[in-house]
Amino acid sequence: MDRTPVTILTGFLGAGKTTLLNRILTEEHGLRIAVIENEYGEVGIDHELVINADEEIFEMNNGCICCTVRGDLIRILGNLMKRREKFDLILIETTGLADPGPVVQTFFADDEMKEKLFVNAVVTLVDTKHVLLHLDDSSEAREQIAFADVILLNKCDLVEPADLDALELRIRSMNALARIHRTTNAEIEIPKVLDVGGFNLDHAMEVDPHFLDGHHHHHHKDDVSSVGIEAAGDCDGKKLNDWLSKVIREQGADIFRMKGVFAIGGQPDRIIFQGVHMIMDAANGGPWGKRPRHNRLVFIGRNLDRAALNAGFRNCLA
């Protein structure tokens, strides 16, 4: 059964989410798009569904201490998927203050949602003029960046280039996996936000190689950061599984995203892995071909211990 892609738009108040949404909806892309919002927009939208302003967060109570989903989303999407008329894409615009975690986890933790839908991308808009006011004080703002597959540094016309460079460096240190674009008035080629495949395991590890070498520098210490690990050779499959299980069991609440490509001893193919908080997903990534057998793993999370994660992974090498 073909699953319908879902794009999640996040970003703090005034960052430009609605501007981007309107651009997407007015673009000639031929896609039939359903939009789920927290409030009715000023511009009438054909297939607009509005969920209640009170976020309805369900704890899953399934053993994952941090596993929460959006009950209202499950119901509204459940209804949408029953319709005879099908959509090519579902766009979810979250409120500026929303923690994106439960929205993203909805598509991993609920079996019905997982069966019928998949997250194509989390797109986070950043108001470059004002984001620094929020980054230090708002865990939601930091998590919106941490969860993103695509980050639009918006309102670039209002900020000096040097300040933009510094901001981009800081954001890159928080999320090494996201593709970052600089925009004004959320002007961007639409495929760069809709044709992403951020949670597609085939695209799991399109990481800036420079990030993985660990030589990036920035002067601001954020509690949210990325840790990249790279090592040649094969892993011991059992050791790797045990270690990853331990990491997510003990630190899953603080890990927003993780992605990896592994060479496992005895396995001719690449093993691709990704996770959200305590939920892991792995798949066969096809043959290594002429590529060297090389492991790459990235964690994005809060209060990550870079040295401990590196040491833990290296213990898994065969």
Add this chain to the structure above:
Amino acid sequence: MKQIGSVQADDNILHIVWNGDLLAATPVTGEILVLDLVTRNVSGHPGHGLGNGDSAWFGGRLATCGFDGRVRWEGRELHAGRGMIERVKASGDGKRLAAGQGKSLLVFDGQGNPAHGLAGLPAAVADFAWNGSSRVAVVGAGGARMWKLGEESAFARFDWGGASLRVEWSSCGRWLATADQTASVHIYDFTRDYPLHIQGFDSKVRAMAFSADGRKLATGGAPVVTIWPCTGKKGPEGVTPVQLDGHDGDVSAAAFSPADGKLATGDGTGGILIFTFEGDRVLRKRLRLDSGISALAWHTEKDWLGVGMEDGTVSVLSLDA
């Protein structure tokens, strides 16, 4: 078995409900249809934009609701608020109508005027169930709370760490059953103030129904239908439930006949099983229709089964023919 009536809606049938010989069928989107089995007339009620909620008969008229945040009844708009409304239900005695919207339960009297609604609930209303004209159970994140309308606080509550999505209250008032966000069911016994949490289902429970006498609870989600005995001092506690197989797909609807206690269950492949209970024996009859079954409802007096299907067809089958 003979088909004695049918009607075609524009979309997948979400819900069907009888009022005498009138059958109301609510599709996911589009016009809500009422089939009159006596005159064969079909009348339409306006839909609720991008998504309809369930419908209910109230004072002989159809009440509808939907994602447009509106409740309509008798051609009137009883409520127009912000946020989706998925359920509207009349109390068993027909004196009140309620609808859940966000953290509020809207309640209307027989004239359609607001009457002792609940506002500022701790969680959004995922579902609710009436018992009599003034007691109502509301479920959502955190479990179930039972209210006597007009009173300041809930008279009973069953808390748990997860969320409940559907609720049924047995007509005898003793049992409250919830189907949960996880693959589990809670059965609460009011006589003992005792919650039973039943886990281990293969999938989320999508179909749930009490028999008219409240002595049986049927649950279904995976292809197996489970019958929980709600009798004796402890009810289902410690008892091996009856497991009824025979479905080819996941069970999507279940309904007990109020007339003779038969159970009908339907699955996503178009299969319907009719179970008749004779002492310890369970007799099974199988029917097959052309589309996945999405809703089932028995006529209150006749051996007629209303069937809603994913392709928008609504059929009425006479089982004694």
